[in-house]
Amino acid sequence: MKKHNFYAGPSILSQYTIKNTADAILNFADTGLSVLEVSHRSKEFQAVMDEAQALVKELLEVPEGYSVLFLGGGASMQFCMVPYNLLNRKAAYLETGTWAANAIKEARLFGEVDVVASSRDANFTYIPKGYVIPSDADYFHFTTNNTIYGTEMRYDPESPVRLVADMSSDIFSRPVDVSKYDVIYAGAQKNLAPAGVTIVIVRDDALGHVDRAIPTMLDYRTHVKKGSMFNTPPVLPIFSALQTLRYYKELGGVKVLEKMDLDKAARLYDAIDSSRMFEGTVTDPADRSIMNVCFVMTAEYKALEKEFIDFAGERGIVGIKGHRSVGGFRASLYNALPMESVEVLIQAMKDFEAKH
Amino acid sequence: MKKHNFYAGPSILSQYTIKNTADAILNFADTGLSVLEVSHRSKEFQAVMDEAQALVKELLEVPEGYSVLFLGGGASMQFCMVPYNLLNRKAAYLETGTWAANAIKEARLFGEVDVVASSRDANFTYIPKGYVIPSDADYFHFTTNNTIYGTEMRYDPESPVRLVADMSSDIFSRPVDVSKYDVIYAGAQKNLAPAGVTIVIVRDDALGHVDRAIPTMLDYRTHVKKGSMFNTPPVLPIFSALQTLRYYKELGGVKVLEKMDLDKAARLYDAIDSSRMFEGTVTDPADRSIMNVCFVMTAEYKALEKEFIDFAGERGIVGIKGHRSVGGFRASLYNALPMESVEVLIQAMKDFEAKH
Numbered sequence: 202m203k204k205h206n207f208y209a210g211p212s213i214l215s216q217y218t219i220k221n222t223a224d225a226i227l228n229f230a231d232t233g234l235s236v237l238e239v240s241h242r243s244k245e246f247q248a249v250m251d252e253a254q255a256l257v258k259e260l261l262e263v264p265e266g267y268s269v270l271f272l273g274g275g276a277s278m279q280f281c282m283v284p285y286n287l288l289n290r291k292a293a294y295l296e297t298g299t300w301a302a303n304a305i306k307e308a309r310l311f312g313e314v315d316v317v318a319s320s321r322d323a324n325f326t327y328i329p330k331g332y333v334i335p336s337d338a339d340y341f342h343f344t345t346n347n348t349i350y351g352t353e354m355r356y357d358p359e360s361p362v363r364l365v366a367d368m369s370s371d372i373f374s375r376p377v378d379v380s381k382y383d384v385i386y387a388g389a390q391k392n393l394a395p396a397g398v399t400i401v402i403v404r405d406d407a408l409g410h411v412d413r414a415i416p417t418m419l420d421y422r423t424h425v426k427k428g429s430m431f432n433t434p435p436v437l438p439i440f441s442a443l444q445t446l447r448y449y450k451e452l453g454g455v456k457v458l459e460k461m462d463l464d465k466a467a468r469l470y471d472a473i474d475s476s477r478m479f480e481g482t483v484t485d486p487a488d489r490s491i492m493n494v495c496f497v498m499t500a501e502y503k504a505l506e507k508e509f510i511d512f513a514g515e516r517g518i519v520g521i522k523g524h525r526s527v528g529g530f531r532a533s534l535y536n537a538l539p540m541e542s543v544e545v546l547i548q549a550m551k552d553f554e555a556k557h
Numbered sequence: 558m559k560k561h562n563f564y565a566g567p568s569i570l571s572q573y574t575i576k577n578t579a580d581a582i583l584n585f586a587d588t589g590l591s592v593l594e595v596s597h598r599s600k601e602f603q604a605v606m607d608e609a610q611a612l613v614k615e616l617l618e619v620p621e622g623y624s625v626l627f628l629g630g631g632a633s634m635q636f637c638m639v640p641y642n643l644l645n646r647k648a649a650y651l652e653t654g655t656w657a658a659n660a661i662k663e664a665r666l667f668g669e670v671d672v673v674a675s676s677r678d679a680n681f682t683y684i685p686k687g688y689v690i691p692s693d694a695d696y697f698h699f700t701t702n703n704t705i706y707g708t709e710m711r712y713d714p715e716s717p718v719r720l721v722a723d724m725s726s727d728i729f730s731r732p733v734d735v736s737k738y739d740v741i742y743a744g745a746q747k748n749l750a751p752a753g754v755t756i757v758i759v760r761d762d763a764l765g766h767v768d769r770a771i772p773t774m775l776d777y778r779t780h781v782k783k784g785s786m787f788n789t790p791p792v793l794p795i796f797s798a799l800q801t802l803r804y805y806k807e808l809g810g811v812k813v814l815e816k817m818d819l820d821k822a823a824r825l826y827d828a829i830d831s832s833r834m835f836e837g838t839v840t841d842p843a844d845r846s847i848m849n850v851c852f853v854m855t856a857e858y859k860a861l862e863k864e865f866i867d868f869a870g871e872r873g874i875v876g877i878k879g880h881r882s883v884g885g886f887r888a889s890l891y892n893a894l895p896m897e898s899v900e901v902l903i904q905a906m907k908d909f910e911a912k913h
């Protein structure tokens with residue numbers, strides 16, 4: 202049975218990425234060796250790294266003066282690398298969910314943290330507005346998309362100070378004005394690659410302004426200086442990332458991806474809003490994520506949630522169980538998810554509703 | 558043409574590992590999904606993580622009270638994680654090569670470092686002996702195998718203080734008395750898995766004795782507490798590691814691997830020592846690595862080194878160029894390299910010698 206993969210991450214990748222990765226595991230770039238067993242210093246892998254960096258720059262229109270890094274450790278490692286490299290005295294953070302809160306926790310180890318606003322009061326079901334970013338902060342950090350709660354900021358906020366964004370779960374789903382940012386980072390296991398690599402886009406001249414000693418591996422300058430090859434990088438995840446980037450370019454770039462993503466999300470939100478059995482957990486349409494659609498059953502039908510997951514499972518739908526902090530369902534509609542899967546989910550919702 | 562993969566790392570993996578990984582990229586554990594796109598919280602991946610940890614414990618006879626972690630970031634990240642977690646005032650380090658020196662550099666950010674001995678005076682071509690480990694050090698750190706220089710300590714040294722070892726390039730090539738160690742770490746891209754995961758074996762009660770605040774991701778306790786699943790781990794590299802571990806168990810365990818490794822190294826060192834054209838760079842047989850055999854051409858034939866690399870390349874031999882710090886050649890004989898490849902290399906050496 203064909204599977205419809207709604208996992209929140211690691212999550213669906215394009216068949217192009219999967220097929221090319223499987224091929225390279227048997228024979229990489231005609232070397233007669235597996236991509237799992239070639240030196241990262243080989244000319245064949247250097248070409249992978251170079252092209253991957255170049256394609257990120259091309260697709261996101263990264264201006265001159267920025268470096269693109271592929272690091273291990275996950276976005277969670279960036280929660281401490283950002284303040285290690287950028288926080289001298291005080292940083293401003295927007296608290297929009299679990300990952301933002303985790304980033305705040307790490308920043309507090311390095312200096313004062315001004316949480317400019319938080320939506321914790323309503324279980325992070327909205328994006329705070331009207332907050333003021335202090336102009337004496339070293340930087341302002343926010344999370345573009347909140348996987349667990351299904352909210353998203355699909356814009357580049359104005360900031361009087363350096364701007365830092367965790368774009369782990371929505372990078373490559375819209376054009377970004379990179380020139381507004383000093384650091385963008387993204388764990389790759391949503392819209393880019395299998396788990397194990399984190400993309401970091403850093404403005405070179407944002408570095409070197411803190412007084413503390415930084416461990417070599419945590420210092421962005423180490424990786425900038427060595428073209429992201431200071432030590433052995435996660436070779437296979439980077440190879441897969443390159444396949445996805447090529448595929449995105451072939452499709453027409455991030456504007457085309459954005460259009461597809463908006464269409465998929467609109468279809469699903471419409472189905473939820475017009476149903477009597479399901480309701481969205483994020484009520485302001487402006488705050489709704491187009492990557493992670495969170496919904497629950499209305500009070501009347503609450504007891505049927507478990508049954509619906511099994512019902513959907515019988516149709517090949519996997520990964521729609523909501524995070525325990527929200528409950529209900531979460532359908533992740535990352536770039537690689539086809540509209541067909543959204544339609545299958547909607548049909549399942551309709552059929553289930555008809556049944557009850 | 559069949560390739561003979563002598564890369565120093567990332568390096569040759571067993572065909573068992575490669576084939577099973579390629580299969581799982583198309584269909585993982587009968588889920589109908591790629592291992593690249595399944596949630597790390599799925600029961601299928603949890604089973605991979607559990608079995609991988611259990612097999613490390615079984616193969617290395619890890620006693621009770623230790624945790625096995627699979628972390629991202631490479632062994633280089635451990636160079637700072639070790640002192641972050643264990644160094645209160647002073648640590649002792651043995652300097653046997655570039656990686657040891659890099660570990661020392663990081664430790665100095667956290668406290669006093671006593672370099673108990675160094676073989677830097679002779680370009681790290683031997684293992685220092687007769688050094689004294691100060692009993693007031695928080696721990697003693699050494700590197701079991703020095704990939705670049707081809708030296709190795711194939712024993713568990715006596716230490717009056719906590720023992721920490723970087724076993725990146727020779728783990729699973731001999732039985733280890735884990736009970737003597739507080740931390741063993743190993744970048745996986747030699748004897749275990751593709752690049753992107755680092756194995757850490759840590760004695761639980763060695764943790765929690767330093768005063769400093771440790772960033773969450775750098776605190777071993779975070780990962781111990783969460784069974785190495787605090788955040789998304791490098792799923793594919795861990796899946797491949799599990800394949801290798803299963804293969805090792807099937808072969809009969811580390812004692813069998815050790816025998817195979819000793820045989821391969823003996824064959825190659827014998828060929829080098831009995832040749833008029835080649836000579837080993839490590840002269841004391843007790844210090845010679847069985848994982849990385851470093852050799853050069855004698856003064857008389859020095860000019861032919863480049864030609865030999867091409868000559869060997871025509872026979873499918875790849876990855877034998879020595880590191881620039883040593884020059885000449887380096888043949889890495891990791892566990893997955895068959896004796897057949899060693900024979901092909903020896904034959905190439907003989908044929909080349911006959912030609913000149």
